[in-house]
Amino acid sequence: MPTDCLPYRETGYFSKLICDYLDQNDALKSFYHRFPSVDNLIAQADEKGDFFSTLSRKRLHSALLEQYKNTDTSAETLLNLERLAEENSFTITTGHQLNLFTGPLYFLYKIISVINLCKELSEKDETRHYIPVYWMATEDHDFDEINYFNFQGKKVQWNREASGAVGELSTQGLAEVLELFKAQLGSSKNAQFLSDLFENTYLNHNNLADATRYLANELFKDYGLIIVDGNDAGLKSLFTPYVKRELLEEISHKKVTEQTAQLTELGYPEQVHPREINLFYIKDGIRERIIKMDDVYVVNDMDVRLSESEILSELENHPERFSPNALLRPLFQEVILPNLCYIGGGGELAYWFQLKTYFEEVGVPFPTLLLRNSVLIRTEKHRKKAESLGVSLPNLFLKQNELINRKIRAISNIEIDFSEQRSFLKEQFRALYLIAGETDASFKGAVKAQEVKQLKGLDNLESRLLRAQKRKLSDHVQRLVDLQNDVFPMQSLQERNTNFAEFYLEFGEDLIPELVNALEPLGGEFTVVTL
CATH class of the missing domain: 3.40.50 (Rossmann fold)
Known part of the structure; x- marks a missing residue:
């Protein structure tokens, strides 16, 4: 492989x-x-x-x-x-x-x-x-x-x-989901395995x-x-000493806030925001945050109010009711x-x-x-298609619009790059700036405005030419789009969207x-x- x-x-x-x-x-x-x-x-x-x-x-x-x-x-x-x-x-x-x-x-x-x-x-x-x-x-x-x-x-x-x-x-309720899933699976040996796996997983466990x-x-x-x-x-009984410190000292909030500030100073974003108490309370099918208000511990949206001694007693007797957050x-x-x-x-x-x-x-x-x-999984068919279209692996990872533009520029029989014209135009305007400086300095503003206008005009012409070539080469563009959409569903990494069942259906027990x-x-x- x-x-x-x-x-x-x-x-x-x-x-x-x-x-x-x-x-x-x-x-x-x-x-x-x-x-x-x-x-x-x-x-x-x-x-x-x-x-x-x-x-x-x-x-x-x-x-x-x-x-x-x-x-x-x-x-x-x-x-x-x-x-x-x-x-x-x-x-x-x-x-x-x-x-x-x-x-x-x-x-x-x-x-x-x-x-x-x-x-x-x-x-x-x-x-x-x-x-x-x-x-x-x-x-x-x-x-x-x-x-x-x-x-x-x-x-x-x-x-x-x-x-x-x-x-x-x-x-409860997953039997109906199985029926919908089975309708998409088909009747192959691998489809039957997936159907049985789903059934044994969700219908045979409470x-x-x-x-x-x-x-x-x-x-x-x-x-x-x-x-x-x-x-x-x-x-959780092994974790109670750390939960106790969290309740009494709010230590994670202090230390994580300090370290997060150091990260953000370096230009990295905060991933998770620390709370004063980073614990939840679990009981009767509800999991809600523990909040300290004055000297009382309350549970958000629950009728639970505990003094310090009461919450420590609760922790000692029921450690399973205390749940760490992320x-x-x-x-x-x-x-x-x-x-x-x-x-x-x-x-x-x-x-x-x-x-x-x-x-x-x-x-x-x-x-x-x-x-x-x-990981990106591609089939041999996808590999051969990329090869026939001349798409390198790094280019396959480009955002779709950039991938298309690069490809059109590469295969077009006319030049769709006005860089040379831009350089020539800028050189002409440098001469105009010199003339303006020697005659009337106030004329520089008019020169600048004209330079911006003409460079923008070149950009517009280049974009129009690129669009025209896309239409002319639409068949090639569509095949390129189809290839990338196959391996990057929703124009994102395959691993973040696709379920393993799609590949198991094709490759079966060899997949893992x-x-x-x-x-x-x-x-x-x-x-x-x-x-």
Whole structure:
């Protein structure tokens, strides 16, 4: 299976912050701990091993055995579950929302990145076990972000009222979604697999957390993937000392605000805005923010008012009712896992860059941060079409209008570049400026106005000529547009829109193994895979 790579900066789809991080820009070095490499990750294991206690391992092992008790998984995953109880075992983690039927393709790429990095580390360091982890974002409450996926240009959507943590949502109503999905699938062997997978995932499980665990396990159990649900009383009991400090000292707000200010001074935008208390309260299907008003803790839109002693008692007796928000979830994860590296998308890494000094303040090792693999899947047909149209890989990533204009200029039988005429015109006006300066200085304004007018006229003529050539070469333009729209749906990265089912329908059970073979998590470039 052929693969090509492209620097992330050249794709035009990644922020300056992420590109500068990948380039190891000196200005960013104080915002992260260790840059991802095999040697740095092994050093991270030494540091994390000193921090992560035997009690934490026992609690984690016990909680995961309970979470997996009804899951039919592989020998590889069962072995990794047991290994987590051992002092020489460490995790590489990614996290993702509970998107319907995995959501966009990058769900796969995140998990494949952790699987492949664990494999690479295990080959280089035989003294430790490196275990891939998918952290389910079961406590998120943004249902509108996860209740659909795109398939063959149409949205397959789960319409229902929802509130509270999405992991607790009933799967009721998804039978109707399956029927709509099946109508688009067809009757092939691969279509039947997808239909059965959807049915077994959502119709045979009562809530979204259990359904998503089943789905991820079915897709990746052969690679020993461990799936973690943080919404667990046993795991949250390990986090209570940090929740207590958050309630009493509002420490994350202070430290994250300071570090965010340093980032913004460098010209990087704030990804997540810290609140005074970055915690939610979960109870009776509702998840709402905790707010301190004077000396009382209240829960937004709930009839809950607690004094300091009452909320600390609530924390001690019911740790499962306290839920970290996007800023505290990374700390929760690093407290309860023997984790070395977090693998995420550009937006996720951006808010991790706001957190390092907070981690230092609370005494938790800051993990290595790795940008997940980004991938464009194209078929052999697409590759040949691009070749016949003379479209290079970098040009395929251009914004569509720029791609078309470049191509028209390249293939037109007349020159559509008035740069030479502009230079000639500017030279003539330089002479006029000299004459104006020697005769009447007030004449310079009239010369300038005429120069602007004539240069603008050249721009208009060039644009009109380009439009005329587009019409003349409309067939070529349309084939170019069709090609780019096929591999960049909605003129955006394929991985952010397309569901894996589209490619599984065509390539079946070979799809995930082929991607596992192709992706290199430490490669540092955008990957184009031809299937």
